[in-house]
Amino acid sequence: MGNIISLGTSRKPLPDTPSLESIIALVGDDLHRVNQLIVDSMHSPVSLIPQLAGHIVASGGKRLRPLLTLAAANLCGYQGDRHIGLATCVEFIHTATLLHDDVVDESRLRRGKDSANAVWGNQSSVLVGDFLFSRAFQIMVSDGSLRVLKILSNASAVIAEGEVMQLLTTNDTETSEEAYLNVIRAKTATLFAAAASVGAVVAERPTAEEQALESFGMNLGIAFQLIDDVLDYAAEEDSLGKTIGDDFREGKITLPVILAWRRGNDEERSFWRRTLEELNQTAQDIAYAKTLMDKHNTLRDTIDRAGHYGAIARDSLGIFRECPMKDALLKMVNFAVHRPN
Amino acid sequence: MGNIISLGTSRKPLPDTPSLESIIALVGDDLHRVNQLIVDSMHSPVSLIPQLAGHIVASGGKRLRPLLTLAAANLCGYQGDRHIGLATCVEFIHTATLLHDDVVDESRLRRGKDSANAVWGNQSSVLVGDFLFSRAFQIMVSDGSLRVLKILSNASAVIAEGEVMQLLTTNDTETSEEAYLNVIRAKTATLFAAAASVGAVVAERPTAEEQALESFGMNLGIAFQLIDDVLDYAAEEDSLGKTIGDDFREGKITLPVILAWRRGNDEERSFWRRTLEELNQTAQDIAYAKTLMDKHNTLRDTIDRAGHYGAIARDSLGIFRECPMKDALLKMVNFAVHRPN
Numbered sequence: 222m223g224n225i226i227s228l229g230t231s232r233k234p235l236p237d238t239p240s241l242e243s244i245i246a247l248v249g250d251d252l253h254r255v256n257q258l259i260v261d262s263m264h265s266p267v268s269l270i271p272q273l274a275g276h277i278v279a280s281g282g283k284r285l286r287p288l289l290t291l292a293a294a295n296l297c298g299y300q301g302d303r304h305i306g307l308a309t310c311v312e313f314i315h316t317a318t319l320l321h322d323d324v325v326d327e328s329r330l331r332r333g334k335d336s337a338n339a340v341w342g343n344q345s346s347v348l349v350g351d352f353l354f355s356r357a358f359q360i361m362v363s364d365g366s367l368r369v370l371k372i373l374s375n376a377s378a379v380i381a382e383g384e385v386m387q388l389l390t391t392n393d394t395e396t397s398e399e400a401y402l403n404v405i406r407a408k409t410a411t412l413f414a415a416a417a418s419v420g421a422v423v424a425e426r427p428t429a430e431e432q433a434l435e436s437f438g439m440n441l442g443i444a445f446q447l448i449d450d451v452l453d454y455a456a457e458e459d460s461l462g463k464t465i466g467d468d469f470r471e472g473k474i475t476l477p478v479i480l481a482w483r484r485g486n487d488e489e490r491s492f493w494r495r496t497l498e499e500l501n502q503t504a505q506d507i508a509y510a511k512t513l514m515d516k517h518n519t520l521r522d523t524i525d526r527a528g529h530y531g532a533i534a535r536d537s538l539g540i541f542r543e544c545p546m547k548d549a550l551l552k553m554v555n556f557a558v559h560r561p562n
Numbered sequence: 563m564g565n566i567i568s569l570g571t572s573r574k575p576l577p578d579t580p581s582l583e584s585i586i587a588l589v590g591d592d593l594h595r596v597n598q599l600i601v602d603s604m605h606s607p608v609s610l611i612p613q614l615a616g617h618i619v620a621s622g623g624k625r626l627r628p629l630l631t632l633a634a635a636n637l638c639g640y641q642g643d644r645h646i647g648l649a650t651c652v653e654f655i656h657t658a659t660l661l662h663d664d665v666v667d668e669s670r671l672r673r674g675k676d677s678a679n680a681v682w683g684n685q686s687s688v689l690v691g692d693f694l695f696s697r698a699f700q701i702m703v704s705d706g707s708l709r710v711l712k713i714l715s716n717a718s719a720v721i722a723e724g725e726v727m728q729l730l731t732t733n734d735t736e737t738s739e740e741a742y743l744n745v746i747r748a749k750t751a752t753l754f755a756a757a758a759s760v761g762a763v764v765a766e767r768p769t770a771e772e773q774a775l776e777s778f779g780m781n782l783g784i785a786f787q788l789i790d791d792v793l794d795y796a797a798e799e800d801s802l803g804k805t806i807g808d809d810f811r812e813g814k815i816t817l818p819v820i821l822a823w824r825r826g827n828d829e830e831r832s833f834w835r836r837t838l839e840e841l842n843q844t845a846q847d848i849a850y851a852k853t854l855m856d857k858h859n860t861l862r863d864t865i866d867r868a869g870h871y872g873a874i875a876r877d878s879l880g881i882f883r884e885c886p887m888k889d890a891l892l893k894m895v896n897f898a899v900h901r902p903n
Contacts, residue, residue, distance in 0.1 A: 267726045321688050324665065344729055347662050347688060352722035354692075358699055358715040367706055374699040381693035385608045388685055 239556040241283065244549040248291040251305060255287050258309045262356055269345070270352055285445070285553075286311045286416040292553075293420025293434045296546045303423045306360050310373060311416040313357035318380055318408075320350035369419050376415035383407025392472040392500070394482050394493045401479055402443070410442030417441075433537045437550065440534035445557040447527035450475035451520050454511055456562045466507045472497040476526065480519035481510075489513055524558070531558040580897040582624065585890040589632040592646060596628050599650045603697055610686070611693055626786070627652045627757040629894075634761025634775045637887045644764045647701050651714060652757045654698035659721055659749075661691035710760050717756035724748025733813040733841070735823050735834045742817055743784070751783030758782075774878045778891065781875035786898040788868035791816035792861050795852055797903050807848045813838040817867065821860035822851075830854055865899070872899040 245252065263271045287308035294304035323346045361370050387404045390396040417438030421431040453468040454477055468475055482493050496502050514520050531554045541547050604612045628649035635645035664687045702711050728745045731737040758779030762772040794809040795818055809816055823834050837843050855861050872895045882888050
C-alpha cells in the first residue's frame with residue numbers, strides 16, 4: 222500500500238488503513254469460487270481469448286463488484302449457488318467495459334505516436350471485450366431468472382450511455398458538476414447498484430431490501446468513482462493501478478477540475494482550456510494543475526462530496542439487522558471513501 | 563444495380579437479376595415495423611446515440627438477418643408480434659458487430675495517417691456498438707423467452723470468437739480453407755442460423771423445423787460470405803457498399819486468396835506474402851492479384867463453393883410444404899449466390 226500525498230485535506234490518518242479485509246474474510250470462499258468460474262468461463266478453442274482475457278482478469282483488480290453481489294446475497298441469508306455465477310457476470314461486464322475504455326482512451330492518446338502495438342491492443346481489446354460481454358449474458362441466461370436478466374441488461378445499456386456521455390464531456394472544461402455526476406452514475410455506479418441488488422433478488426427478499434441494496438450500491442459507486450478521480454491527481458505513482466495524471470493527459474473533466482475551473486480566475490481558466498481542451502501540455506502542467514487544486518481545495522472538497530454519498534450508502538443499510546456482514550459492508554464504504562489507492 | 567465484371571466464371575447471366583423482391587413482398591409490412599422499432603429503440607437522453615446509431619442503421623444494408631427471422635416465423639405459420647422485436651435484436655447485434663469491425667479494420671489501415679477523425683470514429687464505434695448490443699439484450703429480455711435468449715446469447719459469443727479467429731488469420735497467407743470456413747461460420751453464418759431458428763421458436767414448431775431453419779440460415783450465411791469475399795475483388799466500384807479491394811488492402815485472407823496461394827508458384831507466393839503479410843503494396847498490386855485469381859480460377863471456384871452451401875440451404879427446407887414463403891426463401895439463396903453486389 223502506498224502513502225497518501227499530503228493534500229491539506231480532510232483525509233485524516235485513520236487508526237488502521239481502510240481495507241476490504243473484513244468483507245473478504247466473510248465471503249473469501251465464495252470469491253475463490255468466482256475466480257475459478259472466471260477462468261473456467263474463458264475457455265475457448267481460440268487460444269488468444271483465454272490468454273488475453275485471463276491476463277486481464279488475473280491482473281489485480283479489487284473485485285469490488287463481485288464482492289458486492291456475494292456480500293449482498295449473504296446479508297440476505299441466501300444459501301444457494303446462483304450468486305457465484307452472477308458475481309462472475311458482473312465482473313465480466315466490468316472487465317469488458319474496461320477493455321473498451323482502453324480503446325477509447327488509448328485512441329485519444331495515440332495521436333502522432335507509432336501505433337503498431339497500440340493497434341494490436343485495440344483490436345484485441347474490442348473483440349475480447351465483446352467476448353466477455355457475450356459470455357456474461359450466456360451465464361445470466363443459464364441462471365434462468367428474467368428478473369436478474371432485466372437488471373443486468375438494463376445496467377449494461379445505462380453503462381454504454383454513460384460512456385458516450387463521458388465522451389461528450391471530455392475536453393469540455395465547462396462541464397457542470399451535475400453533468401459529471403450523471404456520467405459517473407451511469408458509467409460506474411449503476412453496475413455497483415445492479416451487483417448489490419441481484420444479491421437480494423436471488424435470495425427472494427422483499428422489494429424494500431432489494432431497493433436498499435440497490436441504493437447502497439449506487440451511492441457506494443458514486444463515492445468510489447469520486448475518490449478514483451481524486452487519486453488520479455493525488456496517489457503515489459507506484460501504489461495506483463493506473464499512472465498518475467492519466468485523466469489530466471486525456472483531458473477528462475472530473476470533479477476536482479470542475480471545481481477548480483468554477484473557482485478559478487480568467488488566467489487559471491486559460492490554463493485549463495489550454496491543457497484540457499486543446500491538450501496542449503508541457504511536463505510542468507500537471508504540477509501546476511495540482512497547485513491550483515490545492516489553492517481552491519478541490520481535492521479535499523471532492524473527498525467531502527464522496528463522504529456525502531458514502532453516508533447515504535451507510536444509511537440505506539439501516540433496515541438490515543446488525544450482523545458481521547452488515548458491518549463489513551459499512552467498512553467497504555469506509556474503504557471507498559478513505560482508501561489510499 | 564451494377565454489372566458483374568467478366569470473370570470467365572460460372573456466374574452466367576440470369577433471366578432476371580437475383581433480388582430480395584419476393585421475400586420483401588411477403589414480409590414488407592413486418593419489415594416496416596422492424597424499421598420503426600429500430601428507430602424507437604435508439605431513443606436516449608444522450609443525443610449522440612440516436613444520431614450516430616440512426617445514421618448507421620439507416621444507411622442502407624440489406625436487412626438480410628431480420629428478413630430471415632420474419633420469413634422463418636411466417637413460414638412456420640406464426641401469428642403473433644414477437645418476431646418483430648427479435649428481428650430488431652438480430653439487426654442490432656449485426657450492426658454492433660459491424661461498428662466494432664470498423665475499429666479493428668480501421669486501426670489496421672490508419673498507420674501513419676492523420677487520425678483525428680478516425681479517432682472520434684473509433685470512440686463512437688466502440689461505444690455506440692456497445693449500446694446497440696446492450697439494447698438488443700434488453701429487447702430479448704423483454705421478449706421473455708429463455709430459449710430465445712439462449713440461442714441469441716450463444717450466437718453472440720460465437721461471433722466474438724469468430725472475430726478473434728479472423729484477427730489471427732489476417733496477414734497469414736498459409737491459412738487453410740478449413741480455418742477460413744471456421745471463421746466465416748462463426749463471424750457471419752451463426753447469426754444467420756440464429757436469426758432463422760428463432761422464427762421457428764416463437765412459432766413453437768417441432769425441433770425438426772427449428773433445426774431445418776437453423777441449417778438453412780447457417781448454409782445461406784456461408785454462401786453469402788463467400789460471395790461477399792468474391793465481390794471484394796470483382797464487383798463494380800460504385801455498386802458495392804464497401805470499396806473494392808478493402809480485403810486486399812487490409813491483408814484479409816479470404817478463399818479467393820487461399821486458393822490462389824495454394825495453386826500458385828513460388829514467385830506468386832512471394833507476391834502474396836509481400837502484399838498481404840507485409841502489407842507492402844503498390845497501386846498496381848490489386849490488378850495483379852486479380853490476374854492471378856483469373857489464372858487459377860479462384861473467384862469462379864469460390865462461387866462454386868458458395869453454390870454448394872446454397873444447395874444444402876435449399877435442401878434443408880425440404881421438410882416444409884410448398885408455399886410462397888418457401889419459394890421466396892429459395893430465391894433468397896439464389897440472391898446470396900448470384901447477386902451482383
